Amino acid sequence: MGYALSRRPTGLIIFLALQQFTGFQSLDVVPPVVKPPNKVTNNQNPPVLIVPGSAGNQLEAKIDKPSRVHWMCYKKTDDFFTLWIDLNMFMPIGFDCWVDNIRIVYNKTTRKISNPAGVTVRVPGFGQTYAVEFLDKNKLSGYFHDMVTHLINMGYVRDETVRAAPYDFRLAPNEQEEYFARVKKLVEDMYEQYQQPIYFLSHSLGSNFVLYFLNQQSPAWKDHFIKGFISLGAPWGGASKLLRVLASGDNLGIPLVSNIKIRKQQRMTSTNPWMLPFEVAWPANQTFISTPSFNYTNKDYERFFKDIDFGDGWFMWEDTRNLTASLPLPGVETYCFYGVGLPTPVTYIYDDHFPNADPIDYVYGDGDDTANSVSLGLCKRWIGKQAQPVHVKEFKALPHSEIVSNSEVIQIVQSILKGIYVEENSTSHKTD
Numbered sequence: 001m002g003y004a005l006s007r008r009p010t011g012l013i014i015f016l017a018l019q020q021f022t023g024f025q026s027l028d029v030v031p032p033v034v035k036p037p038n039k040v041t042n043n044q045n046p047p048v049l050i051v052p053g054s055a056g057n058q059l060e061a062k063i064d065k066p067s068r069v070h071w072m073c074y075k076k077t078d079d080f081f082t083l084w085i086d087l088n089m090f091m092p093i094g095f096d097c098w099v100d101n102i103r104i105v106y107n108k109t110t111r112k113i114s115n116p117a118g119v120t121v122r123v124p125g126f127g128q129t130y131a132v133e134f135l136d137k138n139k140l141s142g143y144f145h146d147m148v149t150h151l152i153n154m155g156y157v158r159d160e161t162v163r164a165a166p167y168d169f170r171l172a173p174n175e176q177e178e179y180f181a182r183v184k185k186l187v188e189d190m191y192e193q194y195q196q197p198i199y200f201l202s203h204s205l206g207s208n209f210v211l212y213f214l215n216q217q218s219p220a221w222k223d224h225f226i227k228g229f230i231s232l233g234a235p236w237g238g239a240s241k242l243l244r245v246l247a248s249g250d251n252l253g254i255p256l257v258s259n260i261k262i263r264k265q266q267r268m269t270s271t272n273p274w275m276l277p278f279e280v281a282w283p284a285n286q287t288f289i290s291t292p293s294f295n296y297t298n299k300d301y302e303r304f305f306k307d308i309d310f311g312d313g314w315f316m317w318e319d320t321r322n323l324t325a326s327l328p329l330p331g332v333e334t335y336c337f338y339g340v341g342l343p344t345p346v347t348y349i350y351d352d353h354f355p356n357a358d359p360i361d362y363v364y365g366d367g368d369d370t371a372n373s374v375s376l377g378l379c380k381r382w383i384g385k386q387a388q389p390v391h392v393k394e395f396k397a398l399p400h401s402e403i404v405s406n407s408e409v410i411q412i413v414q415s416i417l418k419g420i421y422v423e424e425n426s427t428s429h430k431t432d
């Protein structure tokens, strides 16, 4: 007990992760400019399809709204503009405009999610890599850029043999029928074009999306089209952090935006309720939120949503709880890599101001600073349960958001793609 609220020093940022605001990288870690790719034509390595984590790709919006939250907000735009990442969210009034555009509307009757009236949202760059390499148009916030650059240097070609499948990360897989149909088609097209089965390469929530997708496909389809599944930092069983995010918000160091203010936006997604801790990962008596009047376990979500005054969240959780709760076998060769050894909150302790103020204390467990290792390591359960091998590797002290750009991880991914990956038992140490 008695841990200070520690924040990584951040400039303007970006992040990507489980919940809407996680794992910021400051501007001074922008990757170096690299030489333009030399097109190598006879790359024999299997094609790669990247699936990013939550908030790990750009979103665009076009608006023609009946009303606005503030007179300074735009009511109508002629064209699509960048909604994620939009620097306006860092400005006091801009933030309100931004939330009013990026929010979703949940209908309890139909159990469907829609955009607010007059807002059209689209995901740019499907089948290309730019929207996951950088999250903003000015290329300040690098995400998969280092990884893609290394693949290019080993002979991959952008938007050809390495591509990405960005998605609307506000919506859980039950609302993503069209997206998964496009992913399936893209896999088949890539197979057709390069005459080889493909690798999925995913981060964080993207891995949960891939698992859901694979579980929808027949074994024959997977045998034919999928060479393997490389997962980086997947919260297979959810993360306790999501309770804090939904209860009192978490700005993760964005300047000028309070936790409570950002909470408004963080409650407006169905991926956040989906990622509440699953029963499969934690003991039934594990407390995630402790207040003077109640200790909330994963049996208490209905009460939790009621007490935080977010009734729709309970319905969203019900809609999504079974999507991957049984941890279905991927049914393809799987590489499950994740960070361990970093203090990661398991229990958030609040005083009487719950849920309208930050936690006053934390109880830490093991994890990658964002996801808990009991959840990250659930893939161990697949070993020996399916015909295809499952390779699990833990990286000591490797934070959640850094796993996609860590040089050791990138080298290992390259060795898998080249077909020369050698599994070793010992836990690896962070090298950079």
Ligand SMILES: *[C@@H]1O[C@H](CO)[C@@H](O)[C@H](O)[C@H]1NC(C)=O
Pocket (backbone or CB within 6 Å): 107, 108, 109, 110
């Ligand atoms: C929810 O959907 C139903 C059926 O389409 C509709 O009748 C109802 O007005 C919607 N509710 C809201 C709050 O929009």
Ligand SMILES: *[C@@H]1O[C@H](CO)[C@@H](O)[C@H](O)[C@H]1NC(C)=O
Pocket (backbone or CB within 6 Å): 283, 285, 286, 287
């Ligand atoms: C939960 O229950 C198990 C046994 O049922 C016990 O060993 C453990 O100490 C309990 N944990 C907590 C946090 O109460």
Ligand SMILES: *[C@@H]1O[C@H](CO)[C@@H](O)[C@H](O)[C@H]1NC(C)=O
Pocket (backbone or CB within 6 Å): 287, 290, 291, 292, 293, 294, 295
């Ligand atoms: C919550 O759990 C803590 C630790 O087990 C315990 O000390 C406290 O009394 C519990 N609070 C309530 C309201 O049950």
Ligand SMILES: *[C@@H]1O[C@H](CO)[C@@H](O)[C@H](O)[C@H]1NC(C)=O
Pocket (backbone or CB within 6 Å): 318, 319, 321, 322
């Ligand atoms: C999810 O699973 C639970 C427990 O097995 C079951 O009671 C519930 O009806 C399921 N929900 C949906 C929407 O299928």
Ligand SMILES: *[C@@H]1O[C@H](CO)[C@@H](O)[C@H](O)[C@H]1NC(C)=O
Pocket (backbone or CB within 6 Å): 425
């Ligand atoms: C690696 O792990 C496997 C299974 O845990 C074990 O059987 C084997 O002996 C280990 N090999 C080494 C070199 O430690």
